[in-house]
Amino acid sequence: MTRIKIFASCAAFIFLTQISTVTLAQQTDYIQSLSQQNKWVDSVYQKLSRKHKVAQLFFVRAHTNLGRRYEDSVAKVIENEQLGGVVFFQGGPGRQAGLINRYQHLSDVPLLIAQDAEWGVGMRLDSTLSYPYQMTLGAIQDNTLIYKMGQYIAYDFKRIGMHMNFAPVMDVNNNPNNPVINYRSFGDNKYNVTKKGIAYFKGMQDAGLLTTAKHFPGHGDTNVDSHLALPLLPFTRARLDSLEMYPFREAIAAGLSGMMIAHMSIPALDKTPNQASTLSRTIITGVLKDSLGFKGLVVSDAMEMKGVTVNNPHGQAEVKAFLAGNDIIELSMNSKEAVQKIKVALRKHLIPYAEFEAKVKKVLAAKYWAGLANRKDVSAANILADLNREPAKQLIQQLSDAAVTVLKGDAAGIKLKPIMKTAVVSIGADQYTTFQTELGKWTTNGHLFIINKKAQVPYLKKMLDMLNEYDQVYISLHDTRTRPASKIDYSDAIKEFIAAATAHKNVVMCVFANPYAIAGLPGIEKSTGLIECYQNSPEMQRAAAKVITGELKPSGKLPVSVNVFFPTGTGFGL
Template sequence: MITLVCFISINAFAQKESYIQSLQHQNQWVDSVYKKLSKKKKIAQLFFVRAHTNLGQAYEDSVAKVVKKEQVGGLVFFQGGPVRQASLINRYQKIAKVPLLIAMDGEWGAGMRLDSTISYPYQMTLGAIQDNTLIYKMGQQIAYDFKRLGMQMNFGPDMDVNNNPNNPVINYRSFGDNKYNVATKGIAYFKGMQDAGLLTTAKHFPGHGDTNTDSHLDLPLLPFTRLRLDSLEGYPFREAINAGISGVMIAHMDIPALDTTKNLPSTLSRPIVTGVLKDSLRFKGLVVSDAMEMKAVQKYFPDGEADVRAFLAGNDIIELSENSKRAIKKIKKAIRKGEISKEEFKERVKKVLAAKYWAGLNNYTETSLGTLTDDLNRPEATSLVQQLSDAAITLVKGSASLLKMDPLLKTAVVGVGVTQITVFQKELAKKYENNSLFTINKNASPAELNALLITLKGYDQVYLSVNDTRLRPASKLDYTADVKQFISNVAAHNNSVITVFANAYTIADLPGIENCSALIACYQLTDALQQSAAKAITGQLVPTGRLPVSINKDFLTGMRGSL
C-alpha cells in the first residue's frame, strides 16, 4: 500500500512546474522568510555542512550545534545507515529556524552512502544501456528513496565526458566518452528525479573527464582551448541546462583558457562561474561549489579565503566549508565593503529559499521511521536494478551462439580474483551439469596457476569470469602479472568465453583476452549483473548493451558483437 501511494505522489508531482520555472515569479513565502533573516543569517543560507551517522554521538552533536547557532542553509549527508539518518534529519530540522535543505551525493542512489539500501548500477554501466526510459525510471525511484529519507537534493548526475581512461576520480562515475550519450543519459536521469520532486545537480562543470589528477588531493590542470572545452566537455552541461536542470556543481580545476589567474580553481573564478555558466550559458538554477574542504582549493587558498572567493565568484551554495562560522564572518565583511552588489546577494539567497519552497519545505513534516527499511528495499526497485543490469550486458566479441556452447560437454567455470564461488558460477552450474567450479585469487602463485592450466586441458570448454572486488573499480586490475597471463592463456583455449565484472577499461590491461571465443563486458561486480551475464550465456536474454567507452583499437565506443 505504501509503495502504491509513493507512485501516485510521483505522478502527481510531474504536473508541478519545474524549479527553474518557479524562479520566474515572486514567492510570498520566500519574501517573508528573507525579510526575517539578519544579514549574517542570509549568508548562512548559502552554506551546506557535512553530516554523518557513523561517526558517533559527539560528531552528531557538533553538527547540531552548527545548525542551531549558525542557522546554515543545509546539510550534506555521507556514510551511515538509513534509519539513523532519517532520525538525525528529524532532530536537525527541529532546531533549524528555516527548514534545512538536505543533500547527498547519490550518483547510484542512496546506497552510494548508506547501508541497508539499494545501489543502482554505476553510470558507466548505465552508459551501455540503449533504452533511456529505464534510466528515467531509475531517477524516479532514487527520488522516492531520497524523499522517503527526508532529503530534497541529489548531487548528481555526473555529466563529465570521461575521455581519459586513467582518470583517477571520474572514470566509472561517467556515462562514458561519447558526449551525446553522456548528455542524453544524464538528462533522462535528472528528469526522472526532478519529475518526482527532487532537486538535482549536474557535475563537475565545465568537465572533469580528462584529468590525471584527483581534485580531492591536488588542483588538476585542464590545458585545453576554449573551442575544445565548449565543443566537448561543455556539451552535456549545455544540453542539461537547455533541458531544465535545477543545479550545476562547479569543479575545482585550473583552466587557463577560461581564466588565466595562476592556480585559481574554477570554483573561485568569477569569469567561469558567473561569466561562462550564468551569463554565457544563461543558467538560472542553483550553482553549487564542489566540496570546499578538498585539497584543490585549500592548497592555494587556506584560512577561509577560498569561501569568500567562491561566494564572490557566484556560487549559490558553498558546500562543506572547513569553517562555516569563519567564512560567514569574512563574507559579511566583503559585502560591507561593496565587493558584491546588494541585488546579486539578495537574488542568490532567495534562490536557495525558492529551492526549499519548491521541494516542499515550506510545509515541512517529520520523516516517518516506521517501515523505512522495507520502503527503501521495495520489490519494484530491486526489479528495476535487474532490468538495468540485463540491458547493460555487452557482448563485445563473438555471437550469441558462441556464448552458449554445448551444455552437455565437460565444462570448467573459473572465477578469477575471488576466493569463494560466485553467483555467476552457481548460475552457470545449473545449466551446465557436467561442470567443475574453480576459483583463483588475484595473487595466486605461479605453481597454482600452472596446475590449473594443466587441469583445464581436460575440459571441452571454459567459462572464465574476471572479478574486481574493490569498492572503486579502477581502470587497471590489481592482479599480479602471473594472474593476467593466466587469463591470456585461458583465452587461447579453443572454446573459451570470458566475462568481465570490472571496469571496461581493464580489458586493455589483459593482453591476449581478445583471443577468446566470446567476450562480455559487465562493468562491475554485482549479483544482478552476474545474473544477467548468466542469462545472456544461457540464451535467456539477448545482450543489447554497447560499449560506452573506447578500450583499445579492437574495442571502440558503441561496439557490440553479433546477436
C-alpha cells in the first residue's frame, strides 16, 4: 500500500470513529429526554426574565456573504435581544465557524444554531460538498445509504458548530407543477417518502443532530409558492389523513425531534378564511400535538414569507404563531416588536402560563441535548479538509450510482461498443461535460459535440444530418439551472431536434434534469435507450457513463409518475 493510500485509510478510520463516538454519546433521544428532569434546563429557565424567556423562542437570520455591516447588525440583535437561536444561510464554512463563535460569546444562553440544508451544507456554503437532491434519493432502493448520508451531514453540521437541520422534506410531491417542493421531495409515493425521510432523519439524530421534518401537514399538492402567497389545500380531512399527513404521522412514531409547519390555508382542518396553518391552533395544537401526539419541537416556517405576513403585519403573525403552538418562531420580520406583543398576550392570559413554560424548556432541553451546556468554540483548523473528506465524496458517488434509472432499453441497446463510430452529444452545455469525457475514455472512434441552449435551426439540422454517419449515438440533456424545474428551458427547435434524433437506429438519451421534464419532450420515449439521472451533477454523469460502459448495474426506480409511458416505480436492471 502506498503512503497516500495509508493516509487516506487512516483519515477514513478517524472520521468513522468520530461518527461512532457521536452516535454512542446520544444514549437518550431528544423526545425521551423531554420526560426527564433536567437541572441545567431548570436552572437556566429560573435565571431568565420573562422577556428573555420569550426571546428564547425566536431565531434570527444570518449570512456570511453579505459583508461586515450585515454581520454586525445581526450581532447587535443577538446581544440586545438575547434570542434563542440563529439560522445561517449563504456564506463560507470558515467565515461561518468564526461568526458562530462571535455570536455565541454575545449570548448569555448558548445559541441553538440551525441551517436549512436539505442536501447538506453545500446547499448554503461555498467550498463544501452537496449530497443529491431528495428527488434523486427517491430513486434509490437501499435506504441504508440515506441513513449513512444523514450521519455524514450531522458530522458536517457539528464540525461547523451547528445543531439543527431544517430537513428532511417529507411532503408527498403529487403535483408535477409544484413550484416550491418538487425536486426537494422524495417523490409522489407516500410509502417511499416515509421510508426515506425516516432513514435520513434517523441518521442525523443518531449522530447527535436535531432535525425538522417539513412542511406539516403537507405542501406537495399545490401550484403556489408560499414564499410569495398563501396556497390553498382544498382536500377533505380523509384525504389529508391518508396521504399528506401519512409520512409525518409515521415520522412521529419513529422519534422525530422537530416538525416545521407550512404556510397554507387548509379549510378541512381550520375553516378560518385565509388562515395560514402556521397560525392555526386547531392545526398545530389540535391536530399535530393532541391528535398525533407530537412531543418534539414545533418550528414555524420562515415568518418573513408572504404566505403568512400578507394578512398579518407588524408582529401579528408572530403572536398568532406563538398562540397556535409553535415552539420556535423562525425569521421574524421584527423580533423585538414581536417579543413585546407576546409578553402582552401572556399578561392577558391568552394561553396557560404552563404551556409557555413548556415551550421555553423544550427549547432549552434541545440546547442541552445538543451539548450546549458544555459549549466550546469551533476550531477553524483544517475545516475545509474536514468538510471535503474523501469518504464523503465516495458516499455521494455511491448515492448517485444507486439512483441512476433506466426507463427504456436493454443491455445490448445501451452498452457502448468501443470500436463503433460513436457520437456523444451534450445539449444545454457550453463546454464538454463530465458525461462526454467519461465516455470518451472508452471509445476508440468517438466524437464529442455540444449543442448549447441558443443553438439555431440551421446548426441543429446540420447536426441531425451528421448523426446519420454514426453507428451509435449518446445524447445527454443537461439542466444547468440552480433549481431544476419541471419543464426544461430548451427552445422549441432543440425539443424538435431531440424528437427527430430518436429516429436514429441506436440513440440512447440520458436526462440530467428533473424527471418531470421528460413529459415536456414528446418523442423521447421512442429512443433505443432512456436513462433518467435526475440532476446535472458530475457524480450523476459519471454514474450514467458507468451504466453505459457496463461497469454499473442500474437499480434506480422512478420516484414520481412522469406520464403514461413512465409511471412511478419504472426502472430496469441490465
